[in-house]
Amino acid sequence: MGNESWSLWMSAVLGGTLIGLASGGLMLFNGRIAGISGMFHQTVAGSHEAWRWTFLAGLVLAGAVALLFFPSLLPAAATPISSSGIGDTLMVVAAGLLVGFGTRMASGCTSGHGVCGLARFSVRSLAAVVTFLTVGILVTFLIGVFGGGA
Amino acid sequence: MKHITASIAALVLGFIFGLGLLVSGMVDPANVKGFLDVTGHTYGAWRPQLLAVLGAGMMVTTVIYLLAKRRKHPLVEAGFHWPHATVIDRRLILGSALFGAGWAVAGYCPGPALVAVGSFSTNAVIFVVAMAAGGYLQHVLQHKLAAR
Numbered sequence: 228m229g230n231e232s233w234s235l236w237m238s239a240v241l242g243g244t245l246i247g248l249a250s251g252g253l254m255l256f257n258g259r260i261a262g263i264s265g266m267f268h269q270t271v272a273g274s275h276e277a278w279r280w281t282f283l284a285g286l287v288l289a290g291a292v293a294l295l296f297f298p299s300l301l302p303a304a305a306t307p308i309s310s311s312g313i314g315d316t317l318m319v320v321a322a323g324l325l326v327g328f329g330t331r332m333a334s335g336c337t338s339g340h341g342v343c344g345l346a347r348f349s350v351r352s353l354a355a356v357v358t359f360l361t362v363g364i365l366v367t368f369l370i371g372v373f374g375g376g377a
Numbered sequence: 378m379k380h381i382t383a384s385i386a387a388l389v390l391g392f393i394f395g396l397g398l399l400v401s402g403m404v405d406p407a408n409v410k411g412f413l414d415v416t417g418h419t420y421g422a423w424r425p426q427l428l429a430v431l432g433a434g435m436m437v438t439t440v441i442y443l444l445a446k447r448r449k450h451p452l453v454e455a456g457f458h459w460p461h462a463t464v465i466d467r468r469l470i471l472g473s474a475l476f477g478a479g480w481a482v483a484g485y486c487p488g489p490a491l492v493a494v495g496s497f498s499t500n501a502v503i504f505v506v507a508m509a510a511g512g513y514l515q516h517v518l519q520h521k522l523a524a525r
Contacts, residue, residue, distance in 0.1 A: 239426040239429035242402065243401055245397030245401075246397035246430065247434040248397075250437075252386075252390045252441065254445045255444060256383070256390065256452045257383055258450070258455075258456055261390070263486075267508070267512070271509045272513075281391065282390060285394065286495070289398070289492050290399070290404075290494060292392075302406075302408070304498060305404050305492070322480075323485075324508070326490075327479075327507060327508035327511025328472075328514055329472045330476050330487060330512065331516060332472025333470075333473040334462070340473070345435045346438035350465070354470065355473040359477030362477030363480050364415050366481035366482065371419025
């Protein structure tokens with residue numbers, strides 16, 4: 228295993244630990260599941276519960292702080308200058324529609340069903356995780372066969 | 378006062394979650410696409426590291442959940458809101474399948490996309506607006522079907 232691969236594993240574990248601290252922390256402090264798609268859809272629908280807004284604001288703030296102070300944390304795709312043609316943009320729109328529609332339909336995404344659902348040993352969440360991983364892997368393979376993707 | 382404390386706690390936790398997403402590599406769509414490319418056929422090589430993000434995130438959450446379950450109420454709110462749904466139905470599976478397809482195409486799931494909005498990624502902004510529209514569309518369709 229090369230050095231680069233090793234450092235990717237370390238970052239993954241460190242990042243995952245921070246995600247776990249925040250997910251567990253939201254239950255310990257606020258009594259809530261850290262399900263980001265749920266918070267997002269409720270907020271878009273005009274939720275009056277402030278914690279949803281502030282948690283999401285914290286996520287956005289992390290991106291802004293990284294841009295200002297730790298730009299090396301940001302991949303090129305997450306910086307203001309990201310070149311993409313109209314075809315790519317249409318794929319991003321299609322993907323966003325699918326993710327929005329799908330997560331609201333399934334009441335959860337990688338955070339709510341993934342991290343939090345598996346952490347409380349929910350079989351329902353496990354079914355969701357197996358489904359979105361399987362379809363994600365399948366669609367990635369099909370992109371390789373037929374082309375496309377953003 | 379309690380409301381303000383709860384909101385600040387959520388803000389700090391959201392920020393830590395966002396930092397975790399940044400450090401872990403989840404905010405880089407190329408990483409996510411590489412993770413889903415288990416055969417390496419589409420993008421050249423499998424990048425298995427994101428498994429460790431889910432693994433570490435889940436394990437740490439499990440431990441804190443066990444601590445939370447020993448308490449009568451959370452630290453800054455009145456009660457715990459543990460989910461009660463257990464049913465595995467068409468809605469769960471079809472919704473998760475659609476989500477998985479979109480995740481693979483863009484390399485973004487909701488959290489990382491919101492972090493990348495904060496760093497002014499144009500694609501992430503477009504993605505998040507479309508995500509809001511997709512969620513709204515699902516909500517409207519659900520109600521139409523229920524009304525029939």
